[in-house]
Amino acid sequence: MAVTDYLRQRFFPHMWCPGCGHGTILNSLLRAVEELELSKNDIVMTSGIGCSARISGYVDFHSLHTLHGRALAFATGVKLSKPELTLLVPMGDGDALAIGGNHFIHAARRNIDITAIVMNNRIYGMTGGQFSPLSGPGVKATTAPYTTIDANFDVVKLAIAAGASFVARSTAYHARESTEILKKAIMHKGFSVVEILSQCPTHYGRKNKEGDAVAMLELHKTNTAKLGSKQLEENPNLVARGIFIQEERAEYCIEYGKIVEHAQRRNVK
Amino acid sequence: MTEMIRFVQGNEACVEGALYAGLEFFAGYPITPSTEIAELLSGRLPTNGGKFIQMEDEIASMCAIIGASLTGHKVMTATSGPGFSLKQEAIGYACMAEIPCVIVNVQRGGPSTGNPTHVSQGDINQARWGTHGDHSIIALTASNHQDIFAMTVDAFNLAETYRTPVVLLLDEAVGHMREKLTIPAKDELQIIDRLRTSLGKDVDYHPYLPREDGRLPMSDFGGDHRYNVTGLYHDMWGFPSANPKVVNQLLRHLVDKIENNVHAITRYKEYYLEDAHYIMVSYGSSARSAIHLAEERRKRGERIGVLELQSIWPFPTEVVREKCAAARAVVVVEMNMGQVLAQVKSAVEHPERVFLANRIDGKLIAPHDIKKLLRVIQGKGV
Numbered sequence: 244m245a246v247t248d249y250l251r252q253r254f255f256p257h258m259w260c261p262g263c264g265h266g267t268i269l270n271s272l273l274r275a276v277e278e279l280e281l282s283k284n285d286i287v288m289t290s291g292i293g294c295s296a297r298i299s300g301y302v303d304f305h306s307l308h309t310l311h312g313r314a315l316a317f318a319t320g321v322k323l324s325k326p327e328l329t330l331l332v333p334m335g336d337g338d339a340l341a342i343g344g345n346h347f348i349h350a351a352r353r354n355i356d357i358t359a360i361v362m363n364n365r366i367y368g369m370t371g372g373q374f375s376p377l378s379g380p381g382v383k384a385t386t387a388p389y390t391t392i393d394a395n396f397d398v399v400k401l402a403i404a405a406g407a408s409f410v411a412r413s414t415a416y417h418a419r420e421s422t423e424i425l426k427k428a429i430m431h432k433g434f435s436v437v438e439i440l441s442q443c444p445t446h447y448g449r450k451n452k453e454g455d456a457v458a459m460l461e462l463h464k465t466n467t468a469k470l471g472s473k474q475l476e477e478n479p480n481l482v483a484r485g486i487f488i489q490e491e492r493a494e495y496c497i498e499y500g501k502i503v504e505h506a507q508r509r510n511v512k
Numbered sequence: 513m514t515e516m517i518r519f520v521q522g523n524e525a526c527v528e529g530a531l532y533a534g535l536e537f538f539a540g541y542p543i544t545p546s547t548e549i550a551e552l553l554s555g556r557l558p559t560n561g562g563k564f565i566q567m568e569d570e571i572a573s574m575c576a577i578i579g580a581s582l583t584g585h586k587v588m589t590a591t592s593g594p595g596f597s598l599k600q601e602a603i604g605y606a607c608m609a610e611i612p613c614v615i616v617n618v619q620r621g622g623p624s625t626g627n628p629t630h631v632s633q634g635d636i637n638q639a640r641w642g643t644h645g646d647h648s649i650i651a652l653t654a655s656n657h658q659d660i661f662a663m664t665v666d667a668f669n670l671a672e673t674y675r676t677p678v679v680l681l682l683d684e685a686v687g688h689m690r691e692k693l694t695i696p697a698k699d700e701l702q703i704i705d706r707l708r709t710s711l712g713k714d715v716d717y718h719p720y721l722p723r724e725d726g727r728l729p730m731s732d733f734g735g736d737h738r739y740n741v742t743g744l745y746h747d748m749w750g751f752p753s754a755n756p757k758v759v760n761q762l763l764r765h766l767v768d769k770i771e772n773n774v775h776a777i778t779r780y781k782e783y784y785l786e787d788a789h790y791i792m793v794s795y796g797s798s799a800r801s802a803i804h805l806a807e808e809r810r811k812r813g814e815r816i817g818v819l820e821l822q823s824i825w826p827f828p829t830e831v832v833r834e835k836c837a838a839a840r841a842v843v844v845v846e847m848n849m850g851q852v853l854a855q856v857k858s859a860v861e862h863p864e865r866v867f868l869a870n871r872i873d874g875k876l877i878a879p880h881d882i883k884k885l886l887r888v889i890q891g892k893g894v
């Protein structure tokens with residue numbers, strides 16, 4: 244199947260600004276689905292609210308566009324009620340880690356088989372450029388005209404500490420790498436978190452003088468380095484890309500299946 | 513299965529009703545006084561292949577049951593005041609996206625943390641207007657365990673019929689009290705399943721195009737029809753739209769599908785109403801005291817009766833007006849500051865003849881609380 248077969252072309256053109264990183268991430272994701280030869284009927288994409296969340300409307304899967312921050316809570320209900328489905332949950336940074344932070348850590352703790360994709364552009368795009376919990380200090384935003392003083396979460400560390408059994412990071416610039424990581428994340432049996440650095444030229448870029456989309460993409464390249472690379476070793480200030488953790492661990496729906504078996508056996512006795 | 517007699521708490525009667533109705537998925541969060549429902553279901557659901565999950569909070573519980581409903585399952589959550597407040601955003605989502613689900617609210621005293629272990633009926637209006645924006649909703653209630661069972665079954669039937677969240681308003685007193693429950697034999701009560709589309713694999717399915725009767729056949733997530741579900745105003749494909757025509761049509765549909773069926777949704781019981789000069793309108797545990805008082809006064813020849821409401825929303829305006837038409841006075845018996853009173857006043861022809869007998873102190877309203885007021889109305893003094 245061609246990538247376009249995974250899109251609901253009826254609903255195009257999409258609503259993203261020119262140069263937005265989200266379209267590239269969608270492309271990486273669809274390629275991953277295509278290369279894994281997954282059936283469209285087996286995929287449920289659940290998203291929250293924000294620019295990133297609109298992704299679910301464009302894909303030709305079962306799609307559930309929910310409430311701000313709640314995508315993982317909805318996805319948990321979908322997955323546990325029908326574990327054979329593949330759950331893809333793209334979220335924005337504010338969506339996933341501010342209003343949705345509690346659901347994020349608890350989905351990770353349960354290690355439920357869902358692939359969470361944090362499309363991190365460090366800003367609230369849809370509402371016009373407010374800082375997010377991933378902006379970090381020293382960033383300009385409409386709600387931080389004098390720059391932010393808030394520290395940011397490290398999504399990777401947070402996800403690992405909370406119990407996710409697959410955690411990785413890539414960027415919109417590294418589209419091919421993202422696809423490869425997403426393929427592994429989707430196939431992983433457990434809660435997978437893939438942080439993909441994205442760019443919002445409209446708000447973040449403009450406010451923080453990072454230039455246009457091309458310049459911002461360039462930053463994804465120059466500010467990051469592969470895990471285990473010499474570059475990273477030499478310059479620890481670079482943001483690491485790659486797979487940080489990939490472990491086999493008890494998965495929630497499988498464990499619940501055992502509870503059902505146990506309860507039924509006891510009931511027969 | 514033949515019928516079975518048990519001695520149970522009201523919360524357990526609700527659990528039995530839910531399982532009888534075909535509950536398959538429950539998500540919840542511990543909260544007094546509804547916790548027993550979650551505890552019991554954590555044991556019972558897996559025995560028949562169902563799923564139970566304790567979520568990280570009340571919000572997540574509501575979201576999880578919506579997700580599970582979309583895969584084609586009958587779903588429920590249970591909570592009380594503060595949790596009911598937290599669930600409101602997702603309840604609105606279920607209204608907008610038309611997802612069948614049942615929310616049990618075992619009411620306690622509010623506002624805020626309020627009076628967790630004491631009875632109240634203060635969430636009547638919250639059940640109607642707790643979530644933002646125009647919408648309509650169904651809310652049922654019950655005063656004894658047999659009725660809790662029946663109303664729970666009805667809650668599922670109505671949720672599946674109208675594709676809407678249904679709120680079951682219990683209260684701490686009925687929830688925790690123990691009494692006899694006869695579980696009907698299988699097939700004795702009608703069980704309604706959702707309407708599913710008969711469209712085949714490659715036929716274009718319009719998830720949000722109502723049929724002539726206003727109903728929308730569903731398609732389970734994971735099935736052949738892939739469509740979008742959203743809390744935004746949406747067109748017949750479920751795709752977001754701000755087109756004024758689409759918005760207007762959808763909102764009217766959401767309200768009409770319930771308000772136009774108020775007759776089919778209305779549930780009530782009546783006691784000694786035929787020749788009653790004085791009518792008590794009540795519901796939930798308050799109705800027990802009203803019924804008790806009516807029985808007692810009838811023995812003394814007083815012409816007094818009770819209209820017990822079992823569906824609160826959409827409000828059964830016509831039934832109330834009709835039943836109360838000949839009454840000299842109507843006394844609304846409830847444990848709040850007059851939430852149903854306001855509805856009754858606007859329903860009847862003579863609102864000046866409607867009075868409130870209430871308690872709001874966490875104590876169950878007793879027959880003598882009502883009697884005192886009644887004597888004043890009757891000109892007999894206290």
Ligand code: SF4
Nearest residue numbers: 259260263294368443
């Ligand atoms: S506002 Fe920013 S995040 Fe939103 S679509 Fe535009 S560029 Fe992308």
